[in-house]
Amino acid sequence: MPKKLILYLLGTIIFIVVGFFVYWRLPIEITRKSDIALGNTLIKNIEKYKLDHNKLPSEDDMKTLEKLGFDIKLLGTEPSYEIV
Known part of the structure; x- marks a missing residue:
C-alpha cells in the first residue's frame, strides 16, 4: 500500500x-x-x-483615467500611466 501511494505522489509531482x-x-x-x-x-x-x-489625459485626473479603462489604486493607476 505505501508503495502505491509513493508512486502516485511521485507521478503527481512529475506531472506538476x-x-x-x-x-x-x-x-x-x-x-x-x-x-x-x-x-x-x-x-x-x-x-x-x-x-x-x-491633449493627453492628466496623470492626476483619476476619474478620466478610470473611464479610459485604468484600474485606480491607492498610489496611482494599474498599469502605471505617466506622461513623458
Missing part, C-alpha cells in the same frame, strides 16, 4: 513540474493574452481621448 515547464515555455501571446488585450484597449481609449481633446 512538467506542466509548469510547458506553461513557462509557451509564447507570451498565449500566457499574457488578457494583459495584451487590456493594453490594446487602453491605447485605443487614450488615442480617442487625444483626438477629442487635443
Whole structure:
C-alpha cells in the first residue's frame, strides 16, 4: 500500500513540474493574452481621448483615467500611466 501511494505522489509531482515547464515555455501571446488585450484597449481609449481633446489625459485626473479603462489604486493607476 505505501508503495502505491509513493508512486502516485511521485507521478503527481512529475506531472506538476512538467506542466509548469510547458506553461513557462509557451509564447507570451498565449500566457499574457488578457494583459495584451487590456493594453490594446487602453491605447485605443487614450488615442480617442487625444483626438477629442487635443491633449493627453492628466496623470492626476483619476476619474478620466478610470473611464479610459485604468484600474485606480491607492498610489496611482494599474498599469502605471505617466506622461513623458
